[in-house]
Amino acid sequence: MSNSGDGVAVEDVRRIAELSHLQLNPQEEAGMLRDLNAILGYVAQLNELDTSAIAPMAQVAEILDLEGVVEAHLREDKAGSCLERSSVMISAPDSDGIFFKVPKVIER
Template sequence: MSEQTSVTIEDVRRVAELANLELTAEEEPRMQRDLNAILGHIAQLNELDTKDVVPMAQVGEMLGGAGHDWGETLREDVVRPSLDRAVVMATAPETDGRFFKVPKVIER
């Protein structure tokens, strides 16, 4: 894998920030090594010639599409009435009348 495509410590820190992970100084190099190893494996996979490999089962085929006579078909997509908001909100432990109120679980 070329140097320009390798994951830097700054990349690790940014990904950790986006994932809301707190990595220690000892964990950062290990994460960098692991991410670079994953990218190396992906690079190897990208070198494989798959043009003559038959695709695996597709959902459409499994549901009777693409000229096949097997599998179930999807139900008709029709609009149906949903639950009455007022009834649902009346049973909620805490609401503002339009939305459920829930405790904050992520601190940032």
């Protein structure tokens, strides 16, 4: 972000768009600027909350106690059959036989 400390600047939006390979017109830049600053404002509000008494958790579902409702919606974690590598790789546009090869997208 810019060094102004006032949030995201137009130059920041343009750099993010460049890194994301997006072409934004001036109206889209203005909208993105507004949206990113709104998000940062919301995060700043959240940072003001005292969370010192809140225990860390890995998933939101950990705090739900709905008498088995949460567990009922989770599938059983079990191993299943996989596709044969050779049958998948034959359909790939480019492969070394083990991995898919994809074009390089970062040129900077």
